[in-house]
Amino acid sequence: MRRLRRDALPVESTALAQFLIGTYLVSESPAGRTVLRIVETEAYLPGDAAAHSYRGETPRNRSLFLSAGHAYVYFIYGMYYCVNVSSEAAGVGAGVLLRAGEPLVGLGLMRERRPRAARARDLCRGPGRLATALGIGPEHDGLDLTAPGALWLAAAVESPRPIATSPRIGITQEADRILRYYERRSPFASGSRRQNGESR
DNA sequence: TCACTGATCGTCT
DNA sequence: GACGATCAGTGAG
Numbered sequence: 537m538r539r540l541r542r543d544a545l546p547v548e549s550t551a552l553a554q555f556l557i558g559t560y561l562v563s564e565s566p567a568g569r570t571v572l573r574i575v576e577t578e579a580y581l582p583g584d585a586a587a588h589s590y591r592g593e594t595p596r597n598r599s600l601f602l603s604a605g606h607a608y609v610y611f612i613y614g615m616y617y618c619v620n621v622s623s624e625a626a627g628v629g630a631g632v633l634l635r636a637g638e639p640l641v642g643l644g645l646m647r648e649r650r651p652r653a654a655r656a657r658d659l660c661r662g663p664g665r666l667a668t669a670l671g672i673g674p675e676h677d678g679l680d681l682t683a684p685g686a687l688w689l690a691a692a693v694e695s696p697r698p699i700a701t702s703p704r705i706g707i708t709q710e711a712d713r714i715l716r717y718y719e720r721r722s723p724f725a726s727g728s729r730r731q732n733g734e735s736r
Numbered sequence: 737t738c739a740c741t742g743a744t745c746g747t748c749t
Numbered sequence: 750g751a752c753g754a755t756c757a758g759t760g761a762g
Contacts, residue, residue: 652757663754730737
């Protein structure tokens with residue numbers, strides 16, 4: 537696995553959201569290593585009413601204002617964590633939500649963390665599931681994902697596959713904007729068949 | 737496969 | 750005091 541360098545990352549949210557598809561997210565913990573291949577992302581832009589950074593910097597969202605390539609981990613619905621990659625220059629609040637991945641390494645450990653997931657395709661299918669499977673929590677908030685550590689990004693190895701787009705999932709503000717990106721026909725992407733444009 | 741619901745708590749109004 | 754970038758379980762088609 538070859539670590540992504542910061543200077544390889546596009547410093548613009550929609551470009552980064554597409555760039556990250558096909559790259560790898562590596563989690564190192566005392567229990568072992570888990571790795572997934574990112575297949576679905578969403579961009580949350582500067583000035584975007586759906587973005588956690590919209591109302592300015594707070595203790596909770598400060599990681600969104602770090603330079604591109606840092607982790608923003610937040611707690612939602614009283615039970616789940618979700619992971620973003622900060623996506624603009626330092627001082628600008630924006631991020632790319634990692635929504636789903638194809639589990640590649642450490643499937644046994646992922647199953648221990650997600651005992652209710654019956655099928656491998658459901659281990660990292662959804663932002664809360666992805667974070668749980670990789671053991672991601674508040675201790676990962678603010679980490680530099682281009683530096684050695686407990687959580688980092690590795691460069692894509694396989695040739696790019698077709699990327700489809702759709703509105704973002706689960707939001708009420710700016711709900712019509714096309715800022716979700718996913719690998720077309722990937723069984724590991726979240727969303728319903730209809731949301732993934734596969735109806736008919 | 738879709739639609740709906742309850743669980744659960746940090747954050748900001 | 751309300752709500753949220755979610756998920757698992759249930760029941761119907």
